[in-house]
Amino acid sequence: MRLGLLAWMTAGLLACSNAPLRGTGDLGVVIQRASGSLQIIDSTQMKAIATVQGLGDLSHASLVYSRDGRYAYVFGRDGGLTKVDLLRGAIVQRVLQAGNSIGGAISQDGKLVAAQNYSPGGVRIFNAETLELVADIPAAYGEHGQFSKVVGLADAPGQRFVWSLFDAGEIWTAELSDPQHPRVEKFKNIGKQPYDGLITPDGRYYLAGLFGEDGMALLDLWRPEQGVRRILDGYGQGREKLPVYKMPHLRGWAVAGRYAYVPAIGAHEVLIIDTETWREAGRIAVAGQPVFVIARPDGRQVWVNFAFPDNAKVEVIDVETRRIVQQLEPGKAVLHMEFTPRGEAVWISARDDNRVLVVDTANFSQRAVLPAAAPSGIFFTSRATRIGF
């Protein structure tokens, strides 16, 4: 009898495993790139609740979330795809899916995780539950069986993914309502060396930045039959070319109201694009070569960080006046910024200061400082509810 009770209680305890019952809506992850680990953070208490080790090479790592907000799918540079349980603070599953990978996306219904790979060049699609390979879409191009590096992978409505082929100068879309049989559409000759892409917050427009040409490529996913259009052609003409210290990240491109704010490559400028005409609507001089240009969730401010040697600075643009209203120096080597879902705070990683700062976006005061080992990307679970994150 007493043994029966003990067995029952043991089963109960194993089922609950000591992880506390809690909501996942205010959780997030900070990548600690140097140590292949990550911190799980609570944006309400403004503190770390767990550290998870053993994620491999996390330089340039990014992640997406399961639709319940419990699991992070972390894409490592070494081709590792790791599923992490935020509630237990533990790795659930890890596969080495490629030799060199650069990020990924999760499908609209949350059932498929896609990884974009440099080598072998292509996109691999996995069951989000088990991480079993569901589909493999090599980025073959040309007549000699080459494979292109894949960049700029994004999810789109209608159970689609969109990505760019760096070496081939192509944009591909794939519809995966039947995951075993992806329906792939290819857009060729979109421009030289697309280096990253983004999708607008409504999931309608896909833009690829071009490194090999002066301009960008635009695909209207509501009207794919119209093909890819060149925009901002020659936007850098007549300007002295500077060495590019770090490629800007396009996924962070900011759309605030009708205008998109994008980093100019190799210039100390943020470009403003009118998303109705897709023409340049202005430029804002900033303190360095912009890396991330991100809108506060209400679109009233745009925050910018910079490449070396200006990577200790952060500037805040007021969207209405298009002026810099604040310059911060939050720490050495600012790598990333992430807003809380409704924008009252922004979390900033300062890699070389080994800390993460929480800054109030209304008055720019510092609300918290968290120790972190060489922190890079910061990602909140609210990304699970957004298109293109």
Place this chain on the structure above:
Amino acid sequence: MRLGLLAWMTAGLLACSNAPLRGTGDLGVVIQRASGSLQIIDSTQMKAIATVQGLGDLSHASLVYSRDGRYAYVFGRDGGLTKVDLLRGAIVQRVLQAGNSIGGAISQDGKLVAAQNYSPGGVRIFNAETLELVADIPAAYGEHGQFSKVVGLADAPGQRFVWSLFDAGEIWTAELSDPQHPRVEKFKNIGKQPYDGLITPDGRYYLAGLFGEDGMALLDLWRPEQGVRRILDGYGQGREKLPVYKMPHLRGWAVAGRYAYVPAIGAHEVLIIDTETWREAGRIAVAGQPVFVIARPDGRQVWVNFAFPDNAKVEVIDVETRRIVQQLEPGKAVLHMEFTPRGEAVWISARDDNRVLVVDTANFSQRAVLPAAAPSGIFFTSRATRIGF
């Protein structure tokens, strides 16, 4: 020794209380108005996971979520404010905060819950953790000490709330960074009988619908010093007035790209407003008097339900062509529709059929049917991450 072990295990079990560990990002609530109860639903499995009783009068009930997605704050018609734990499927706290209440909102930082009351007319603000009263803002107006019914309460960036006074024809804003001392600003003579309000998804514009006049009132929260402006003045002129069977809900107003889609009062029409000029940009004839007009999260479709006698129908507008592309008859007395966060499905309550339907928004097929007792409002936890929900 054995007793010590037993005590330890008992403590462990109490701490975990048998509720399963799970993410909250795909949870939601269906209000069962006739029985004062609610169902907690899982939008991934498409099933109910718990029923919670004892919430009082839930006719016209609505709710908001804590920033971690674990708790729902349910506003009942009887003035009851009930905090429900979605993970345990249980009521945590319940206060009768007014005699007659019509909904509420949660502050940007998640720390304050505001209830809008008909009697006593005003707004009461509670600590989201404890439900203790933090501030009471009676809707006093005129020279004789009257109190107005409060409608159209919404959260806004900058730790603000905005609401309308039905009897007074006023819009008030309150800034609550010091919750004990709300900074209230009043806008008078905004028009007769504002009956509901909404805030645009970016939190910039507050619009109040007017029942006593032909038009709407618009407040630019970035430029409050410019005061309230009348828009769509006389939009119903020259049209035969129909009896209004049910007041439309404005919180569901759809903003898709540059255009807002709003229900016309007492007419079989959806109005299109250009949010750059705030002028009418078109009208779409629909099957009845619209109640909810809601955009799919990607803004490509707008879904409409109707007042009696057309409340068995739902129509889908294609935003690009502005045409009805689908008419559904999902059941008797369709009261509400809620999209999953990334829009692949919509959940529809059919009160008089005692069921909730899950419909695929790509092909309009029925993906699931859930039994529910006289269901009305459906609310997913992703609302916690949005402005104005």
